Amino acid sequence: MRLGVSALSMIALASSVAWAQDKAPAAPPSPTPIGDPTSWVTAADYPPSASAAGNQGRTVFALDVDAKGRVMGCRILQSSGFPLLDNTTCAAMVTNARFKPAAGADGRPVAGAWESAMDWRLNEMGDEE
Numbered sequence: 001m002r003l004g005v006s007a008l009s010m011i012a013l014a015s016s017v018a019w020a021q022d023k024a025p026a027a028p029p030s031p032t033p034i035g036d037p038t039s040w041v042t043a044a045d046y047p048p049s050a051s052a053a054g055n056q057g058r059t060v061f062a063l064d065v066d067a068k069g070r071v072m073g074c075r076i077l078q079s080s081g082f083p084l085l086d087n088t089t090c091a092a093m094v095t096n097a098r099f100k101p102a103a104g105a106d107g108r109p110v111a112g113a114w115e116s117a118m119d120w121r122l123n124e125m126g127d128e129e
Contacts (some may be wrong), residue, residue: 018085029102029112031065047084051122057081059089060117067109069099080120089118
């Protein structure tokens with residue numbers, strides 16, 4: 001039996017409360033992804049040594065985005081349990097993620113953060129010869 005890379009997925013996490021409350025603090029501004037965030041990481045990005053070892057998991061992360069829409073940093077909010085998968089997530093995001101900057105109350109671009117999760121999953125493939 002061989003392990004193959006299955007579809008990788010990213011899930012945008014809600015960054016604000018889903019209902020309005022009179023005295024609830026305003027959610028911090030959040031940048032808007034340009035393009036499809038699921039295209040920022042592909043199956044080819046799965047680290048070969050992690051794949052060979054059968055490492056899988058979900059990395060929850062936050063990207064710090066400046067007022068020009070550039071990713072300035074990546075923070076792991078919840079580890080997959082495998083530093084290589086976590087580091088690969090951040091490396092791919094810093095390299096590939098593109099954003100429209102967040103807007104302040106006055107409509108001007110401001111720095112913000114965007115949170116999401118990366119699922120690293122392998123599937124079992126039958127031996128084909």
